[in-house]
Amino acid sequence: MCSFMQNRDEKFDIKAVQDFYPDDFSWCYGCGRLNEKGLQIKTRWDDTGTVTEYLPRPEHMAIPGYVYGGLAVSLIDCHSTGTASLALHRRDGHELGDGAPVPRCVTASLKTDFLKPTPLGKPILIRGEIREVGKRKVVVHSELFVEGVLCVRGEVVAVMAPETMMGGA
Amino acid sequence: MCSFMQNRDEKFDIKAVQDFYPDDFSWCYGCGRLNEKGLQIKTRWDDTGTVTEYLPRPEHMAIPGYVYGGLAVSLIDCHSTGTASLALHRRDGHELGDGAPVPRCVTASLKTDFLKPTPLGKPILIRGEIREVGKRKVVVHSELFVEGVLCVRGEVVAVMAPETMMGGA
Structure with missing residues (x-):
């Protein structure tokens, strides 16, 4: 059973990192608060690491009844x-x-490893665990759950945005 | 220089695999021909392996000027x-x-490995190479290019859809 879901109102008072990205970095399709057509996910600290919750849209299907793998990966990526x-x-x-x-x-x-098909129509919860923090690099282990069942597991190496990308903003 | 782009009209006469998926398996957000809100990508044989071409929508950005990584991964996944x-x-x-x-x-x-930021506004080309074919499993190496420049590399293990998923259709 997922404690995050039980304490949803309380947890949602915690600030999301995406609300503090500079405007020029807030257009991301997955997590930019200024991208009206995007997913606008929100990632927060919680007791054990970080969490993101997202309810897929009906069109986010792989086959009827199951979530599109590309969406699952996108959520894990931005989370x-x-x-x-x-x-x-x-x-x-x-x-x-x-x-x-x-x-x-x-x-x-x-x-990413797809352990089980992800059922569509229910909130997705992603939990993140920080495995390694370098000067500009962080290794994150993320797990995607639906109703407490682990469906997809991800390992992401993230780095601070290079100057060359910041020139594009 | 990318020969696929030069011979686009000729290559587009080649049939796409997604046009032959059964209707119940044609709702995928990434490649289902029946998903009107999806990406509807098309994957074809070519001389050296397989190809998919896709022009990202303006909202598919990471930061202004660059393609959202989740889209790149989604394209590689369905391709x-x-x-x-x-x-x-x-x-x-x-x-x-x-x-x-x-x-x-x-x-x-x-x-997936993100080798270079993927510029937005130009057609994306993905090339696939079949590395291993088992009874129900295929290992595919895919590379994503913009104007001939390799931006993202992907390694995918794909398996025939299990019976449990087919029951959801």
């Missing part, structure tokens, strides 16, 4: 880069809302 | 499962349009 941002921010002595800019991370590599 | 279907079909002595049902594959695992 993991969000987790990496949170990890670097805390490592540097900051918490969301203290005024310090939040580092923006991008994905260097991503590995 | 690779489509490639696996083509490989199993040909292994069994069939070609698209000969009347034999096309096997439908799903992703067991997926690994």
